[in-house]
Amino acid sequence: MKETPLSNCERRFLLRAIEEKKRLDGRQTYDYRNIKISFGTDYGCCIVELGKTRVLGQVSCELVSPKLNRATEGILFFNLELSQMAAPAFEPGRQSDLLVKLNRLLERCLRNSKCIDTESLCVVAGEKVWQIRVDLHLLNHDGNIIDAASIAAIVALCHFRRPDVSVQGDEVTLYAPEERDPVPLSIHHMPICVSFAFFQQGTYLLVDPNEREERVMDGLLVIAMNKHREICTIQSSGGIMLLKDQVLRCSKIAGVKVAEITELIQKALDNDQKVRKEGGKFGFAESIANQRITAFKMEKAPVDTSDVEERAEEIIAEAEPPSEVVSKPVLWTPGTAQIGEGVENSWGDLEDSEPEDEDEGGSDEAIILDSIKMGTGLEVSNTGSQDAPIVLSDSEEEEMIILEPDKNPKKIRTQTISAKPEKASSKKPVKKRKKKRAAN
Amino acid sequence: MAEAAGVAAESLVGGRARAACTVLNQVVLPGEELLLPEQEDAEGPGGTGERLRLNAGARPRVRVVCGPGLRRCGDRLLVTKCGRLRHKEPGGSGGGVYWVDSQQKRYVPVKGDHVIGIVTAKSGDIFKVDVGGSEPASLSYLAFEGATKRNRPNVQVGDLVYGQFVVANKDMEPEMVCIDSCGRANGMGVIGQDGLLFKVTLGLIRKLLAPDCEIIQEVGKLYPLEIVFGMNGRIWVKAKTVQQTLILANILEACEHMTADQRKQIFSRLAES
Numbered sequence: 001m002k003e004t005p006l007s008n009c010e011r012r013f014l015l016r017a018i019e020e021k022k023r024l025d026g027r028q029t030y031d032y033r034n035i036k037i038s039f040g041t042d043y044g045c046c047i048v049e050l051g052k053t054r055v056l057g058q059v060s061c062e063l064v065s066p067k068l069n070r071a072t073e074g075i076l077f078f079n080l081e082l083s084q085m086a087a088p089a090f091e092p093g094r095q096s097d098l099l100v101k102l103n104r105l106l107e108r109c110l111r112n113s114k115c116i117d118t119e120s121l122c123v124v125a126g127e128k129v130w131q132i133r134v135d136l137h138l139l140n141h142d143g144n145i146i147d148a149a150s151i152a153a154i155v156a157l158c159h160f161r162r163p164d165v166s167v168q169g170d171e172v173t174l175y176a177p178e179e180r181d182p183v184p185l186s187i188h189h190m191p192i193c194v195s196f197a198f199f200q201q202g203t204y205l206l207v208d209p210n211e212r213e214e215r216v217m218d219g220l221l222v223i224a225m226n227k228h229r230e231i232c233t234i235q236s237s238g239g240i241m242l243l244k245d246q247v248l249r250c251s252k253i254a255g256v257k258v259a260e261i262t263e264l265i266q267k268a269l270d271n272d273q274k275v276r277k278e279g280g281k282f283g284f285a286e287s288i289a290n291q292r293i294t295a296f297k298m299e300k301a302p303v304d305t306s307d308v309e310e311r312a313e314e315i316i317a318e319a320e321p322p323s324e325v326v327s328k329p330v331l332w333t334p335g336t337a338q339i340g341e342g343v344e345n346s347w348g349d350l351e352d353s354e355p356e357d358e359d360e361g362g363s364d365e366a367i368i369l370d371s372i373k374m375g376t377g378l379e380v381s382n383t384g385s386q387d388a389p390i391v392l393s394d395s396e397e398e399e400m401i402i403l404e405p406d407k408n409p410k411k412i413r414t415q416t417i418s419a420k421p422e423k424a425s426s427k428k429p430v431k432k433r434k435k436k437r438a439a440n
Numbered sequence: 441m442a443e444a445a446g447v448a449a450e451s452l453v454g455g456r457a458r459a460a461c462t463v464l465n466q467v468v469l470p471g472e473e474l475l476l477p478e479q480e481d482a483e484g485p486g487g488t489g490e491r492l493r494l495n496a497g498a499r500p501r502v503r504v505v506c507g508p509g510l511r512r513c514g515d516r517l518l519v520t521k522c523g524r525l526r527h528k529e530p531g532g533s534g535g536g537v538y539w540v541d542s543q544q545k546r547y548v549p550v551k552g553d554h555v556i557g558i559v560t561a562k563s564g565d566i567f568k569v570d571v572g573g574s575e576p577a578s579l580s581y582l583a584f585e586g587a588t589k590r591n592r593p594n595v596q597v598g599d600l601v602y603g604q605f606v607v608a609n610k611d612m613e614p615e616m617v618c619i620d621s622c623g624r625a626n627g628m629g630v631i632g633q634d635g636l637l638f639k640v641t642l643g644l645i646r647k648l649l650a651p652d653c654e655i656i657q658e659v660g661k662l663y664p665l666e667i668v669f670g671m672n673g674r675i676w677v678k679a680k681t682v683q684q685t686l687i688l689a690n691i692l693e694a695c696e697h698m699t700a701d702q703r704k705q706i707f708s709r710l711a712e713s
Contacts, residue, residue: 005570007558008598009676013636017682024686 003089006215014216018204024212025051030253032208035261037155037268038287043182044160047284048152051210052142055149057156058135061163063174066122066129074121075131078106080149086141102146105235106136109150109191109224113232116157117186123165123172130162132185143211146222150193155265158187159272191232192261194254196221202240207253221247223254227262279335457516460525460538468525468540474517476504476535507539508550543643547572547672549608554628556637556670557616559599567595569603572639572672575613579603583617585625593630600631600676602668631668635678636685642673644696655695658707659688 014024021029033051040046044059066073080103082090090096110116121130134156136149161182164175197209197217209217219238225231231251236242275282329337457473468474506512509521519525523542530536547555549571557569560576567579579601584593595601607615618628648655649669659665663684668676675692679685687710695703 001574002570002576004572005558005560005598007600007637008596009600009631009633009635010637011598012633013682013685017686020682022682022686024689026686026690 001088003087006212010212011216014212015199018199018206018213023206025210027208029205030207030257032257032261033210035151035264037151037265038284039159039268039272039282041283044156046152046155046159047139047287048148048155050144050148050151050208052140053144053148053210054139055145055152056137056139057149057152058137059156059160060133060135061160062131062133063123063128064131065127070118071126072122072129073118074129076111076116076118077131077133078103078110078136078153079134080106080136080138080145082138082141082145086138090138090141101237102149105146105193105222105233106149106153108233108235109193110134110153110157113189113191113224113226115154115187115189115191115226115232117188120186124167128172132157132160132162141211143214144195144208146193147195147208150191150224151261151265154187154190154192155268157185158190158265158269160185189226189228189230190262190265191224191226192258193222193224193233194257196223196250196253198238198240198242202242202246205246205250207257221250223251225251225254225258227259229255229258279333281335460517460527463525464527465524467523468519469522470520472519473513474510474519474525474538476502476515476517502535503533504535505537507537509540509542510538541643541646543641545639545641545673547642549573549577549605549614550671551605551608553608553671554602554604554669555616555672556631556668556674556676557601557603557672559595559597559601562595562597567601569601569616571614571616571670572674573614577605577614577616579616579618583619584629585619585623595630600637601629602631602670602676603628631676632666632678635666635676636689637674637676638689638693639673640675640693641696642671644692645669645671645673645675648692648695654700655692655703658703659691662707662710663688 017023023029023031025033027033033053034049036049038047038049040058044057046057048055048057064075067075080099082096082099082102084090084092116132121132123129134153136152138145138149161184163177164180164183166173166175195208197206197213198204198219198221199206199217201218206213206217209220214220217238219236219240219242221236221242222234223231224233234247234251272282331337457475459477460474461477463474504517506517507526509519509523511518511520517538519540521540521542521544523540526539526541528537528539549555555571557571557577557579559567559579560570561568565581567581568576569579571577581587581592581595582589583603584595587593601616601618603616603618605614606617607613618625618630620626620628647653649671656667659667663679665684665688666678667688670676675689677685677688677692679688691706691710694706698706
């Protein structure tokens with residue numbers, strides 16, 4: 001879909017308003033919109049809201065072989081996506097000029113400023129290093145994407161934890177989160193972009209332009225700075241002539257703004273850390289305020305409740321019996337519970353689990369036995385009467401966990417669902433060991 | 441009342457269609473089927489619904505109009521949008537009009553709707569106008585009051601026009617005019633060069649344009665203003681100063697999620713300052 005054009009009257013009004021030092025949303029010249037940072041349940045996932053602009057950041061890591069000329073340095077990769085969800089004018093799968101510009105600016109801001117210690121991402125020099133990938137998705141576009149994206153990227157990187165690795169001789173061991181706590185990345189400083197929009201050939205200046213202000217601006221100056229007032233990147237676009245004083249003034253404003261934003265990020269990170277430690281509720285679902293969308297109440301209709309019970313009984317008698325799945329909540333740790341045979345909690349308490357190498361011979365057999373047991377369990381429940389509950393998940397799952405501490409939840413599913421699970425389960429552990437040896 | 445509640449509950453349990461009159465002003469969901477009043481009489485409350493009717497042809501037919509968000513499905517109404525079911529009593533005989541009041545931002549052109557468009561191109565003897573739909577609408581230069589082949593209207597690219605749709609079909613380019621059937625402007629035409637255009641949801645526009653809407657009267661008491669509502673979710677407003685225009689625009693946007701009491705408070709506070 002094409003972008004909605006800007007009408008002449010909007011343009012004229014906006015410029016007049018800017019001349020009178022007024023902005024559409026009632027902000028002052030140097031004001032930022034409200035910034036809100038919320039974290040997902042996983043490490044390294046966050047949503048940053050800058051007014052109505054929203055960016056989702058997700059960090060992931062992978063062990064790869066390093067680049068030839070940089071044998072001891074990890075790899076950082078940034079990718080910003082502008083999906084159609086953000087604005088109908090964005091075309092999917094096409095590298096628009098704006099997207100290329102934003103991606104390059106992000107890379108310059110975060111990679112070239114060396115804010116992440118890439119040397120600490122090296123596992124075996126010349127053979128294995130961590131590749132850290134930062135994916136940023138624009139969820140809603142209301143101007144100033146670059147500021148929101150740079151905040152989201154640095155917040156996601158600060159929040160991220162990579163699996164711990166130990167090297168003994170030439171054996172590399174990768175630890176699951178249950179065995180050893182994942183380690184955070186080492187971050188030297190937090191560069192944050194601050195955008196300045198210029199109007200009327202640089203006569204007027206606004207901080208954090210929104211979408212409509214971006215459309216009428218003459219030029220844009222982006223300054224990336226950290227809280228030590230070190231400029232990481234500076235870029236001017238739009239082809240306006242700026243005076244030295246103007247740039248200096250902008251850098252002063254940027255310093256103040258960056259200090260504020262850094263403090264906010266630190267507070268958000270600390271808060272999330274605290275909540276996680278206490279075992280409270282966290283994640284995106286918790287950050288949404290309930291009952292906020294519907295401000296209106298429905299009028300209460302008078303209801304005659306004289307013969308409700310009879311009717312209810314009738315309805316119950318007529319209705320089909322409830323589905324056979326019996327859910328039994330299992331409390332793993334305080335704050336997390338599991339109902340039925342859903343996804344396994346990856347943070348379960350597994351202190352009593354044996355180290356993997358000890359049961360190398362026995363584990364495969366045991367799993368096969370286990371899965372056969374599961375299979376029969378399934379059959380029984382399928383053919384059995386309606387009242388027979390499926391309780392195969394509780395005890396047996398626990399057993400399986402003890403045998404194989406770091407298997408992914410998907411495998412449990414395939415084992416319980418598929419009819420012939422022996423193959424899948426007996427293959428996987430072998431594969432994993434191969435991987436480990438490949439690292440040596 | 442208990443009867444009706446029972447029917448509603450039963451239909452929810454069994455997945456049967458509910459009677460349209462019992463869910464008036466309630467939320468309906470896409471995929472739901474609704475029974476019309478006369479069918480309900482024929483089947484009785486809680487009837488089987490699938491019973492063969494021998495005298496189907498003998499029943500007097502009632503004309504019911506399906507508004508937005510509803511579709512005919514056999515002899516029932518199929519809900520296609522999420523929102524509150526509304527009904528308008530008929531003037532004469534018939535079943536009146538049923539529609540679903542839903543909340544959305546994307547505009548779909550409808551014949552007869554008054555909209556605000558932005559002129560995007562002049563090509564030959566038509567203007568291309570962006571109305572927020574999937575396709576730009578066309579507007580003939582002769583469709584203005586007093587326009588002739590010699591006397592062309594003064595419309596520039598980027599101007600705002602207020603007009604109504606005369607052609608709005610599926611898969612076809614919609615067509616706008618800025619005159620009524622008598623050839624009069626009747627308020628339509630090019631909108632002035634000042635003022636602010638902003639977008640709101642389509643539900644808010646309908647709410648503001650409702651005949652008994654208090655918001656407009658209250659806003660009118662605040663400042664003298666000019667205002668144009670387009671059914672495509674665009675509002676153009678102009679007051680004496682930039683400050684007043686901005687205040688009006690922000691108030692109208694905020695009205696969507698305010699109760700009447702909250703709104704009155706804000707208006708009284710603004711009137712004082």
